[in-house]
Amino acid sequence: MKSTVTTTCGICSAGCGMKITFDMERILKIEGQADHPVSRGYLCPKGRAVKELIEAPDRLKSPVKKTSQGQWQEVSWREAIDFVVQNITRIKNSYGPEALAVHVGQAGVGKQFAHYAERFCRAYGTPNFSTAGSHCHISKMMANVITYGVLPIPDYTNSNCIVLWGYNPSSSCPPLMDFINKALLRGARLIVVDPKKTATAKRANLHLQIRPGTGGALALGLLHVIVKENLYDQKFVESWTTGFDRLVDLITEYPPETVEKITWVKAENIREAAVLYAQSPPACIYPGIAVELNTNGFQAARAIAIMQAVTGNLDITGGALFGPSVKLAPLTLKNIKWNNKTAIGQNEYPLFFKHTNNAQANIYSRAILEGKPYPLKGMIVSGSNPLLTWPNAGKLKEALPRLEFLAVVDHFMTDTARLADIVLPAATFLSRGELWDSSPVFGPPRIGLAEKVYREEGCMSDWDFWRELVEKVGYKYILPLLDEESATNCRLKPISLTTEELKQNPHGFVYAERIEKSYETSGFKTPTGKVEIYSEELEKYGYDPLPVYKDPAESPESTPEKAAEYPFVLSTGARNLGYLHSRYRNMPSLRRLNPEPLVEVHKDKAKDMGLKDGDAVLVESPRASIELKVKLTDDIDPRVIYIPHGWSEANVNYLTDSEDLDPVTGFPGDRSLLARIVKMN
Numbered sequence: 001m002k003s004t005v006t007t008t009c010g011i012c013s014a015g016c017g018m019k020i021t022f023d024m025e026r027i028l029k030i031e032g033q034a035d036h037p038v039s040r041g042y043l044c045p046k047g048r049a050v051k052e053l054i055e056a057p058d059r060l061k062s063p064v065k066k067t068s069q070g071q072w073q074e075v076s077w078r079e080a081i082d083f084v085v086q087n088i089t090r091i092k093n094s095y096g097p098e099a100l101a102v103h104v105g106q107a108g109v110g111k112q113f114a115h116y117a118e119r120f121c122r123a124y125g126t127p128n129f130s131t132a133g134s135h136c137h138i139s140k141m142m143a144n145v146i147t148y149g150v151l152p153i154p155d156y157t158n159s160n161c162i163v164l165w166g167y168n169p170s171s172s173c174p175p176l177m178d179f180i181n182k183a184l185l186r187g188a189r190l191i192v193v194d195p196k197k198t199a200t201a202k203r204a205n206l207h208l209q210i211r212p213g214t215g216g217a218l219a220l221g222l223l224h225v226i227v228k229e230n231l232y233d234q235k236f237v238e239s240w241t242t243g244f245d246r247l248v249d250l251i252t253e254y255p256p257e258t259v260e261k262i263t264w265v266k267a268e269n270i271r272e273a274a275v276l277y278a279q280s281p282p283a284c285i286y287p288g289i290a291v292e293l294n295t296n297g298f299q300a301a302r303a304i305a306i307m308q309a310v311t312g313n314l315d316i317t318g319g320a321l322f323g324p325s326v327k328l329a330p331l332t333l334k335n336i337k338w339n340n341k342t343a344i345g346q347n348e349y350p351l352f353f354k355h356t357n358n359a360q361a362n363i364y365s366r367a368i369l370e371g372k373p374y375p376l377k378g379m380i381v382s383g384s385n386p387l388l389t390w391p392n393a394g395k396l397k398e399a400l401p402r403l404e405f406l407a408v409v410d411h412f413m414t415d416t417a418r419l420a421d422i423v424l425p426a427a428t429f430l431s432r433g434e435l436w437d438s439s440p441v442f443g444p445p446r447i448g449l450a451e452k453v454y455r456e457e458g459c460m461s462d463w464d465f466w467r468e469l470v471e472k473v474g475y476k477y478i479l480p481l482l483d484e485e486s487a488t489n490c491r492l493k494p495i496s497l498t499t500e501e502l503k504q505n506p507h508g509f510v511y512a513e514r515i516e517k518s519y520e521t522s523g524f525k526t527p528t529g530k531v532e533i534y535s536e537e538l539e540k541y542g543y544d545p546l547p548v549y550k551d552p553a554e555s556p557e558s559t560p561e562k563a564a565e566y567p568f569v570l571s572t573g574a575r576n577l578g579y580l581h582s583r584y585r586n587m588p589s590l591r592r593l594n595p596e597p598l599v600e601v602h603k604d605k606a607k608d609m610g611l612k613d614g615d616a617v618l619v620e621s622p623r624a625s626i627e628l629k630v631k632l633t634d635d636i637d638p639r640v641i642y643i644p645h646g647w648s649e650a651n652v653n654y655l656t657d658s659e660d661l662d663p664v665t666g667f668p669g670d671r672s673l674l675a676r677i678v679k680m681n
């Protein structure tokens with residue numbers, strides 16, 4: 001018997017509306033919902049491949065435990081949970097609760113179970129809860145919050161000038177392109193800042209083809225032109241900013257000709273972009289993860305934030321919107337005391353900890369291998385494949401087997417799972433009920449419910465896994481054993497909605513209307529109530545209070561001797577439409593789109609080196625080397641090479657670094673490292 005249900009795709013945060021037709025228990029068809037307010041019928045290749053994900057022959061359908069001979073043995077869920085409880089209890093009793101870390105990866109971003117996992121950590125007593133925010137999104141969030149109290153949302157629809165800075169939504173959030181395209185058809189201008197001529201960059205009015213890692217210098221150069229040519233909003237600056245005079249001193253050192261030498265962007269293009277952006281109000285900028293994944297990424301994001309402020313583009317239609325955001329009841333426990341150990345990374349990156357309450361996962365290897373600040377003995381990894389997605393995979397691969405206990409919750413036997421003591425099969429988003437909250441970037445903000453529409457035999461939803469663990473460890477007194485629906489109802493209480501009501505409205509409820517320039521009544525949510533160009537908070541923590549530029553920790557400028565040996569600037573970590581970081585390479589329809597990992601080399605450079613398309617090469621960084629094939633391109637600067645991340649066959653994270661990290665956030669410099677290419681016979 002056929003039936004059709006609707007839900008929301010939970011793979012990435014775009015939240016596309018999905019329609020699934022079943023024949024009894026079998027998925028027949030997956031389509032987009034034509035009337036969905038966010039995606040309007042669109043599903044990207046990953047969304048369309050969900051049937052393959054459900055039916056994948058290599059899906060784990062039972063927990064598996066490693067025997068003393070290193071073989072995998074199927075065990076029941078009860079045995080598996082008991083094994084986890086036994087090990088984490090032993091670790092707590094032997095070393096203290098801080099010796100256990102829990103990491104929830106990209107699969108848990110914005111998902112309710114991540115809150116439950118965090119609650120578990122608070123009850124267990126470990127401060128070491130971490131998320132994908134260790135290397136994604138949080139750096140720019142902090143930069144904006146420290147500068148003006150909120151991470152704004154670009155209002156593409158109503159903007160006259162859109163700046164996509166290290167951001168390519170056609171790969172990372174395709175439903176957004178519909179909104180951007182409509183704005184461009186209306187006559188809005190598009191500036192793209194990207195080292196690569198992406199499909200989006202090719203459509204831009206102005207493409208600033210920047211040297212990877214130098215976004216901070218470019219932002220200061222643009223500010224130089226905007227300020228020197230009086231293109232800024234003087235009234236706003238006088239009324240609503242602190243430290244503008246010190247910014248003026250700083251940007252004096254960044255005239256376009258100097259910035260051209262640093263960034264490789266022509267001075268005339270820097271001038272043109274500054275004038276176009278400042279003279280096309282309202283204008284909006286979205287800094288992508290490429291801004292963050294640099295050793296100066298936090299300050300670069302600050303400089304971009306300041307540019308939006310001084311041009312008067314904050315909290316206006318068509319500019320940088322300040323919400324609103326939905327006020328749900330939290331599921332995390334804020335006030336419970338754990339033992340007095342600091343989280344890993346709390347001493348090195350105190351502001352990161354202050355803004356997230358999370359440990360910094362990028363330095364877990366150090367804690368495991370060197371016992372700093374104390375030994376880490378156990379980990380539970382949920383919805384993440386650190387070996388392919390964290391920096392310096394070589395060090396991590398050395399570290400993870402030294403743990404006394406590693407549990408991985410995943411759909412598949414990933415590279416990280418192979419190192420585990422136990423692997424627990426997670427159900428997909430189709431088997432979870434989850435709230436979705438559409439960003440104001442897609443129009444009036446809505447809250448809705450992605451309904452549980454499927455039951456995956458042998459698998460457990462992440463929510464149920466954490467709930468089981470809480471029950472077995474005996475934390476019921478701290479963590480009520482809520483099922484997902486009851487937990488969702490608790491979260492909805494402050495806005496007087498229930499899951500039942502959301503079920504009746506599959507396109508969700510518009511929860512608020514936007515108010516422009518809310519700061520005029522309540523000030524900015526900063527210590528001074530103003531936009532803090534000069535941040536006393538940063539100064540207090542020993543960081544530069546101004547958005548200073550520093551060249552990448554490893555670059556032709558900062559380490560010329562190293563660059564003589566490793567002459568290419570290596571950039572990695574860009575999103576790909578068919579995959580999500582390390583996920584889905586085993587889906588046949590997605591694999592056909594991108595069959596193998598390739599290093600992109602400019603065709604002129606390749607000719608000089610005697611390289612042809614498809615030649616096998618070794619790419620070496622100061623840390624390691626990987627083997628892969630060459631793809632010729634003229635979309636990048638001849639001094640730059642690109643390697644995608646997430647491939648087990650050629651794991652680029654063996655080349656990346658976990659020592660020189662952004663000093664404020666601990667983010668890695670994945671977008672700008674040094675490498676060389678060695679031709680193989």
Ligand code: SF4
Pocket residue numbers: 009010011012013014015016039042043044045046047048173174175
């Ligand atoms: S863009 Fe693709 S992966 Fe993301 S929600 Fe939409 S269909 Fe799912």
